[in-house]
Amino acid sequence: MKLRIAIAGTRGIPNQYGGFEQFAQCLSKGLVERGHLVTVYNTHDHPYQNNEWNGVEIIHRRDLKYLGTAGQFIYDLNCIRHARKRKFDVLVILGYTSSSVWGKWFPKKTVIVTNMDGMEWKRSKYSKPVQFFLRYAEKLAIRFSHYHIADSVAVKQYLESKYGEPVRFISYGSEIPSVVDDSILLRYGLAKDQYYLLIARMEPENNIEVILDGVHKRNDGKKTIVVGNTENKFGRAMKLKFVNDPHIVFVGAIYDRASLDSLRANCLLYFHGHSVGGTNPSLLEAMSCGAVICAHDNEFNRWVLGEDAYWFNDAAGIAALVTDQNKNASMAMANLEKIRKNHSWKKIIDEYESIFLNAY
Structure with a gap:
């Protein structure tokens, strides 16, 4: 019909x-x-x-x-x-x-x-x-x-x-990208597994400030790339607060899926702070790219990720985060399978x- x-x-x-x-x-x-x-x-x-x-x-x-x-x-x-x-x-x-x-x-x-x-x-x-x-x-x-x-x-x-x-x-x-073009990394002077990534609308309930406070305290020399339109009150406040931290880089909004997939696929850790709502599209897209995820601990994110993520509740949790290469690989593979089966x-x-x- x-x-x-x-x-x-x-x-x-x-x-x-x-x-x-x-x-x-x-x-x-x-x-x-x-x-x-x-x-x-x-x-x-x-x-x-x-x-x-x-x-x-x-x-x-x-x-x-x-x-x-x-x-x-x-x-x-x-x-x-x-x-x-x-x-x-x-x-x-x-x-x-x-x-x-x-x-x-x-x-x-x-x-x-x-x-x-x-x-x-x-x-x-x-x-x-x-x-x-x-x-x-x-x-x-x-x-x-x-x-x-x-x-x-x-x-x-x-x-x-x-x-x-x-x-x-x-x-x-979401779909698993068949090819990932890494040319965007050159644009921002990035190398695989040498940066953190945060993609979100600039809104308080996405825990952006908590995440950035955490990586600022962590101060391990790795860049944190922040993708999102900062031309609102909260976005401008975040840029002002972290203006003196050279490792926190606000790149504005990016809508090109190939560029976003490349950033996700090559990051050391993807931060997902969304705390209100249901199944978030940006989380699924990060999973589709094989990104290792550190997510805000709430029932929505837990339902999607199960145990295949690192979890945070506050900035201290992010600052103290320790990752394990073997665990990272197993979580990424498990999340790719979730995309194939459920999403x-x-x-x-x-x-x-x-x-x-x-x-x-």
Whole structure:
């Protein structure tokens, strides 16, 4: 059966931002390859301005960024209003923060599938009133969606316990790169196994400051490469705090997957500090590259990695970290097997497609 499927809730594809954008890119391309008609909504000012990408229809809708957070709500409303006119069979909404309030305007004859993201109301960057709103938005997403997807078992259990509605667990996907181009190492003066790596959005709950405090105290002469857009308040604060440490290098945002894979594959240790949410895409991508991982100790990261990682809770834990070459190799191999077994894009697309087809 050929379905008309739309994907909303992201800034658009090809990915120039983050995890949901990468997900939309891989899911849409995979569904097109299976014969479905797929549309992805992009912001009006997305760097990619064509109306088609690898067989995926691209619809640009206005995003009033100058309004700040309010602009996100208007962008989502613009996408939903357009979707009402197109009469898609399925509308996949990635996240609920700025979309679920428009639930009464969701297309009536379209199956609504919402990826519930993580526990957004836990993010420390949000004030108490915003956290209250996010709990309300979460409730609306449950109410107005036909199918609810959680990307981690912990999130699934939380949602089912709170709302008494069935939630389907489907993880994020990743692929093991077939070739790794190491030329980017020359650009930053790096050598294999001689640097640490941190890739994250500059947000407090990603434990960036804890990690950098730890490597600063460790002071073992190895560079720590920090990949992420620092043009926000927290990012600027981190650059200022560590400006006098020559071993902590902020390189800004990098979206080229080949470059990121090379940095991951060649680092001595990959720091993953995410503490809120479900299965994090950047963690899976690090695992896919065979990186040895030191992760923040929480239920989300533990579910993905099991025992195949080093763990930290504070800066002292990072400063005191001792790695073992044999252990490193065994953990990396075990995590590669997890990607093959649990997180291949083929498996993820199979599971989403089964939901779409079973709805008809």
